Amino acid sequence: MQKNCIYLDNNATTKVDPEVVEAMLPYLTDYYGNPSSMHSFGGQVGKVVNQAREQVAALLGADESEVIFTSGGTEGDNAAIRAALLAQPQKRHIITTQVEHPAVLTLCKQLENQGYTVTYLSVNSQGQLDLNELEASLTGNTALVSIMYANNETGVVFPIEQIGMRVKEHGALFHVDAVQAVGKIPMNMKASTIDMLTMSGHKIHAPKGIGALYVRRGVRFRPLLIGGGQERGRRSGTPNVPGIVGLGKAAELELLHIEEATAREKKLRDRLEQTIIATIPDCEVNGHSTQRLPNTTNIGFKYIEGEAILLHLNKHGICASSGSACSSGSLEPSHVLRSMGIPYTILHGSIRFSLSRYTTNAEIDTVLEVMPGIVEHLRALSPFKSD
Amino acid sequence: MQKNCIYLDNNATTKVDPEVVEAMLPYLTDYYGNPSSMHSFGGQVGKVVNQAREQVAALLGADESEVIFTSGGTEGDNAAIRAALLAQPQKRHIITTQVEHPAVLTLCKQLENQGYTVTYLSVNSQGQLDLNELEASLTGNTALVSIMYANNETGVVFPIEQIGMRVKEHGALFHVDAVQAVGKIPMNMKASTIDMLTMSGHKIHAPKGIGALYVRRGVRFRPLLIGGGQERGRRSGTPNVPGIVGLGKAAELELLHIEEATAREKKLRDRLEQTIIATIPDCEVNGHSTQRLPNTTNIGFKYIEGEAILLHLNKHGICASSGSACSSGSLEPSHVLRSMGIPYTILHGSIRFSLSRYTTNAEIDTVLEVMPGIVEHLRALSPFKSD
Amino acid sequence: MWDYTDKVLDLFYNPKHQGVIEDKDEPGVKVAVGDVGSIACGDALRLHLKVEQDTETILDARFQTFGCTSAIASSEALIELIQGKTLDEALKVTNKDIASHLGGLPEAKMHCSVMGQEALLSAIYNYRGIKREAHDDDDEGALVCTCFGISESKIRRVI
Ligand SMILES: Cc1ncc(COP(=O)(O)O)c(C=O)c1O
Ligand SMILES: Cc1ncc(COP(=O)(O)O)c(C=O)c1O
Ligand code: FES
Ligand code: FES
Structure with a gap:
């Protein structure tokens, strides 16, 4: 199997930090007890789960009682949205955006068939929301x-607290899918308007299959998974102990490194982006230049097609992506870029590079070396060109 | 932390097989790619996921296209029940039993508030269903x-295929929670009446946080988790690759060992049970003596209380349980034993020992050594006794 | 990740027939062009055929493709299949021939091979001066939007 690559697809998933693996291992081998058990062999594991809960709470600036462990971002998003609706059965309107992840968007689409009205806020060509449109959409x-x-x-960051202030004025619940933001933007739920916040482990160097949902104390919650009453009744099912321990450790490491790591990633990202724009003709950055995650750049290469670019990058051992990684089976161009009104000439040839704290200078150099040749080669094949 | 114990609580959770951990490790370290990605670093992981799907399908005697990976038994049960109802919106009646796991029972209770009628089939004092009651409950x-x-x-096994034949005659969907049966009873979905079957990894020496739902080809399915369309649209969310690989390996090992392991466990279980019954006065086995899992015994010790017994066992490094492990916080006596009409004198003093292929003869000896003393000690404290 | 055959990847990475054929007004030779798809749809193929008029033999062919791996590999495969054939023989080449020449294509990518067949038809029709009925909303000029015009029914028919 292929072990090494230049991994610039960290918004799809990340490498598990070796310290995280090390922290998890004892719970995959020796300490396999069920934390709900009456014996100390199981009970000791319950303490470890709560320690992880504290670590996650610390990263979010939340209280540990506000953290529910889930199986990942999709479950978190689904659970939060359904909980908010179940808790307020008389209200039938949802506001979201056109550029959400499918874990929110597809669910909202489905809720339209169940009697809900959904407003999908638009974004401008930079990927930004119009707060007036939000204001105008909010009702009782x-x-x-x-x-x-x-x-x-695109990495575009929304002004969450400004949004939240307006949401709160109208008495709605405010859920934030922070799967891409946690670990890259400091969080402080203590001083936030957010009622529920989704995070996913595998985006912050914890393993796949674990995540957390923050639910503000006092917010009425109705569980998605129903059964044995684990997680204080808010998420049933035997907890994924090794995953939870891993998520706790990953949260601790993110909190520790967030400042220096994001600064470093931003520098590498900026160099990558600026050099590509400067050296390759007919390409453009998709998304606002500053209201953006430090690790992400989405660049559109005119007249050529994304998958073809990716396969050439792949041949050079470079991992990147076009659109989201959910369903590589999908042939549709990105709904995010389409919502931004990106012209077709660019839309189909847009590539996302997403960095992590493991990304090195030398890796960026390699990308910068091969990228011009790939674009040139594919443009030579293309029936389109600039005049 | 406490590393060693005599672990007789395998119906709560099991030790992860070292071969399973070994199989998983590369996917926690080197091969962290997202199986949906467009690069070969991620794509290679997709192949591994499908290999695991084949391993699970082999254990179930199913086709790999019929296996959906979930986060565990609770998600599987919830997803199956909700899918069955969504697929037949005009039908509003559910049949289940009084002795189901809370992952089924609590959900059914909740569905009663949503306009569904639920029949909870009763069991006799041996924990067995009355097929006439089932027959009488089935309607169009x-x-x-x-x-x-x-x-x-209790380990009591229901006559699933006899039940299924009746279910099929009435055109209802048939879901089976086989969380405790898989790996202990041979499964062959190819020659079965089951439409959907839930299994959970951590009960068969795979880790916590992974499971699978079998859905017969042709059975209409509506997903519980909605989003990026993974698992061919039937379970969204980035798949828990290490967990899936672990589940695949565990399934392979169960299939390999099922005959000899269950025979061995049955022998040990029978010796444990028979010796306790023979040497300790006023105790009884709860549940049918032969229509039962080979690894489980549930014994009621009259006049004393389960938690007290467990804590004494714990002091000797023996892990067992009373009732289910879901919520040790629960003070309610077991709903399963109550449904069987077990008298109160026995109900509160019932202990479950559940064995695995790791259980040794010497461990059983230890239990047999300490058990009489514990019971005697607690009975000496008790205001009740036999006359 | 798509499950591409080695052949697909080889033709994708090392195409030998990309480009255009200039019409130099050689006697007895005619250059015909076929177009399919548009940049809006994300797939487009332009095919140049150099045909010996006497025998209607394809002397040379070149492609320009905007599209994914399968589209580029299918274009190259098409040309490998039609080189040296007469137009009538070439007309018998189907998208399935293209796909099998590639050792197979993922099911969801079969339509990329349809584009090759369509471009070939278009070029031959142009060569013979046969007008093809235009697609409904066909007002975009040379590269018309036919990727949804290759139409669901057509895709289903050929897969
Ligand atoms: C913004 C966003 N939300 C939700 C998800 C879903 O998370 P998961 O894959 O852990 O279910 C993802 C990642 O795939 C994401 O990027
Ligand atoms: C019969 C049965 N069903 C469902 C479950 C729930 O499985 P999980 O804990 O994996 O969610 C369990 C175990 O807890 C069980 O024993
Ligand atoms: S006496 Fe303590 S729970 Fe009943
Ligand atoms: S050309 Fe569009 S998917 Fe292949």
Whole structure:
């Protein structure tokens, strides 16, 4: 199997930090007890789960009682949205954006068939929301506003607290999909308007299959998974102990490194982006230049097609992506870029590079070396060109 | 932390097989790619996921296209029940049993508030169903029959195919919670009446946080988790790759060992049970003596209380349980034993020992050594006794 | 990740027939062009055929493709299949021939091979001066939007 690559697809998933693996291992081997058990062999594991809960709470600036462990971002998003609606059965309106992750968007689409009205806020060509449109959409019937903190495809960051202030004025619940933001933007739920916040482990160097949902104390919650009453009744199912321990450790490491790591990633990202724009003709950055995650750049290469670019990058051992990684089976161009009104000439040839704290200078150099040749080669094949 | 114990609580959770951990490790370290990605670093992981799907399908005697990976038994049960109801919106009746796991039972209770009628089939003093009661309950309005293969507390096994034949005659969907049965009873979905079957990894020496739902080809399915369309649209969310690989390996090992392991466990279980019954006065086995899992015994010790017994066992490094492990916080006596009409004198003093392929003869000896003293000690404290 | 055959990847990475054929007004030779798809749809193929008029033999062919891996590999495969054939023989080449020449294509990518067949038809029709009925909303000029015009029914028919 292929072990090494230049991994610039960290918004799809990240490498598990070796310290995280090390922290998890004892719970995959020796300490396999069920934390709900009456014996100390199981009970000791319960303490470890709560320690992880504290670590996650610390990263979010939350209280540990506000953290529910889930199986990942999708479950978190689904659970939050359904909980908000179940808790306010009389309200039938949802506000979200056109650029959400499918874990929010597809669910909202489905809720339209169940008697809910959904407003999908538009974005401008830079990927930004219009707060007036939000303001105009909010009514007393609005149960929930679900808006992502940062976009997975472009990295564009929304002004969450400004949004939240307006949401709160209208008495709606405010859910934030922060899967891409946690670990890259400091969080402080203690001084926030957010009622519920989704995070996912595998985006912050914890393993796949674990995540957390923050639910503000006092917010009425109705569980998605029903059963044995684990997580104080808010998420049933035997807890994924190794995953939880891993998420706790990953949260601790993110909190420790967030400042220096994001500064470093931003520098590398900026160099990558600026050099590509300067050296390759007919390409453009998709998304606002500053209201953006430090690790993400989405660049559109005119007249050529994304998958073809990716396969050439792949041949050079470089991992990147076009659109989201959910369903590589999808042939549709990115709904995010389309919402931004990106012209077709660019839309189909847009590539996302997403960095992590493991990204090196030398890796960026390699990308910068091969990229011009790939673009040139594919443009030579293309029936389109600039005049 | 406490590393060693005599672990007789395998119906709560099991030790992860070292071969399973070994199989998982590369996917926690080197091969962290997202299986949906467009680069070969991620794509290679997709192949591994499908290999695991084949391994699970082999254990179930199913086709790999019929296996959906979930986060565990609770998600599987919830997803199956909701899918069955969504697929037949005009039918509003559910049949289940009084002795289901809370992952089924609590959900059914909640569905009663949503306009569904639920029949909870009773069991006799041996924990067995009355097929006439089932027959009498089935109507054209019955959307779903959800019945467990084997009970987690007593190990009592239901005659699933006899039940299924009746269910099929009435055109209802048949879901089976086989969390306790898989790996202990051979499964062959190819020659079965089951439409959907839930299994959970951590009960078969895979880790916590992974499970699978079998859905027969042709059975209409509506997903519980909605988003990026993974698992061919039937379970969204980035797949828990290490967990899936672990589940695949565990399934392979179960299939390999099922005959000799269950025979061995049965021998040890029978010796444990028979010796306790023979040497300790006033105790009884709860549940049918032969229609039962080979690894489980549930014994009621009259006049004393379960938690007290467990803590004494714990002092000797022996892990067992009373009732289910879901919520040790619960003070309610077991709903399973109550449904069986077990008298109160026995109900509160019932202990479940559940064995695995790791259980040794010497461990059983230790239990047999300490058990009489514990019971005697607690009975000496008790205001009740036999006359 | 798509499950591409080695052949697909080889033709994608190392195409030998990309480009255009200039019409130099050689006697007895005619250059015909076929177009399909548009940049809006994300797929487009332009095919140049150099045909010996006497025998209607394809002397040379070149492609320009805007599209994914399968589209580029299918274009190259198409040319490998039609080189040296007469137009009538070439007309018998189907998208399935293209796909099997590639050792197969993922099911969801079969339509990329349809584009090759369509461009070939278009070029031959142009060569013979046959007008093809235009697609409904066909007002975009040379590269018309036919990727949804290759139409669901057509895709289903050929897969
Ligand atoms: C913004 C956003 N939300 C939700 C998700 C879903 O998370 P997960 O894959 O852990 O279910 C993702 C990642 O895939 C994401 O980027
Ligand atoms: C019969 C039965 N069903 C469902 C479950 C729930 O499985 P999980 O804990 O994996 O969610 C369990 C175990 O807890 C069980 O014993
Ligand atoms: S006496 Fe303590 S729970 Fe009953
Ligand atoms: S050319 Fe569009 S998907 Fe292949």
